[in-house]
Amino acid sequence: MTLLSSLHPNSNVGIIGASGGIGRAFVELLVGDAGIRQVHAFCRTPLEWAESKVVSHSLDLANEESIEAAASAAASEAPLDLVIVATGILHRGEGIRPEKSMRELDSRSIAEVLAVNSIGPSLVAKHFLPKLRRDHKAAFAVLSARVGSIGDNRLGGWTAYRMSKAALNMLVKTMAIEQARTAPDSVVVALHPGTVSTELSRPFTGRVPESQLFRPRMSATKLLGVLDRVSPDQTGGFFAYDGSRIDY
Numbered sequence: 176m177t178l179l180s181s182l183h184p185n186s187n188v189g190i191i192g193a194s195g196g197i198g199r200a201f202v203e204l205l206v207g208d209a210g211i212r213q214v215h216a217f218c219r220t221p222l223e224w225a226e227s228k229v230v231s232h233s234l235d236l237a238n239e240e241s242i243e244a245a246a247s248a249a250a251s252e253a254p255l256d257l258v259i260v261a262t263g264i265l266h267r268g269e270g271i272r273p274e275k276s277m278r279e280l281d282s283r284s285i286a287e288v289l290a291v292n293s294i295g296p297s298l299v300a301k302h303f304l305p306k307l308r309r310d311h312k313a314a315f316a317v318l319s320a321r322v323g324s325i326g327d328n329r330l331g332g333w334t335a336y337r338m339s340k341a342a343l344n345m346l347v348k349t350m351a352i353e354q355a356r357t358a359p360d361s362v363v364v365a366l367h368p369g370t371v372s373t374e375l376s377r378p379f380t381g382r383v384p385e386s387q388l389f390r391p392r393m394s395a396t397k398l399l400g401v402l403d404r405v406s407p408d409q410t411g412g413f414f415a416y417d418g419s420r421i422d423y
């Protein structure tokens with residue numbers, strides 16, 4: 176049984192941010208997927224995985240050399256069929272928290288959020304996109320967020336996070352255009368995972384009804400379904416967990 180029947184039947188995949196709530200769920204699902212030959216799990220502090228299908232690597236978004244080395248290692252035996260960037264930051268300790276008002280804007284925390292959510296993924300694209308398979312559909316996806324949609328912004332707030340995801344969305348659109356020139360079967364997309372119970376969302380989900388809060392495995396399953404269905408003519412798009420398009 177495979178969730179990714181549109182990819183090469185013996186796929187080599189990479190999950191960046193494998194220590195995160197959604198990233199870990201991707202690794203666990205892909206390990207059990209008959210269509211996947213190898214899962215490369217990337218995070219700052221490599222994790223131990225019991226399954227021999229998983230190869231653990233270190234990757235720090237703040238260190239381009241680590242990104243380049245990780246991409247080369249993952250594609251050393253076969254090209255990559257799927258790469259998912261599941262990293263991200265919304266809050267950290269006392270220093271970074273989503274702004275409720277313009278009075279709270281702070282240059283250092285805006286810079287850190289942009290570094291992790293926009294600049295890091297751009298370097299991942301730089302080093303991983305050339306490693307994707309070219310003779311079959313292959314996908315590169317980043318976890319964005321609906322709040323990064325400019326057209327959908329009705330509430331304001333969370334300025335740095337919104338800015339960082341809007342920049343990430345522009346990265347996706349731009350990379351999709353360039354990638355399609357040399358890899359017409361490629362799919363480069365931004366995904367919204369829904370509201371998912373993870374460390375990132377925990378301080379903000381108190382009032383979210385249980386029915387609207389996904390477990391990471393549920394979100395990851397739905398997103399893999401979207402990646403399986405999305406076709407190369409939809410590259411550059413921004414999709415929610417149910418496959419619906421989100422306005423940039």
Ligand SMILES: NC(=O)c1ccc[n+]([C@@H]2O[C@H](COP(=O)([O-])OP(=O)(O)OC[C@H]3O[C@@H](n4cnc5c(N)ncnc54)[C@H](OP(=O)(O)O)[C@@H]3O)[C@@H](O)[C@H]2O)c1
Pocket residue numbers: 191192193194195196197198218219220234235236237261262263264291295318319320321367368369370371372373374375376
């Ligand atoms: N949860 C939600 O409701 C929700 C909603 C919309 C969008 N998203 C998006 O989904 C993605 C995954 O979120 P999540 O909920 O799974 O968050 P999470 O559990 O907090 O995981 C975040 C991941 O990002 C990694 N990371 C942070 N800074 C890094 C760096 N400098 N280098 C490498 N990795 C770094 C973390 O690694 P460490 O373990 O090393 O810190 C961790 O693996 C994010 O992009 C988030 O914006 C989530």
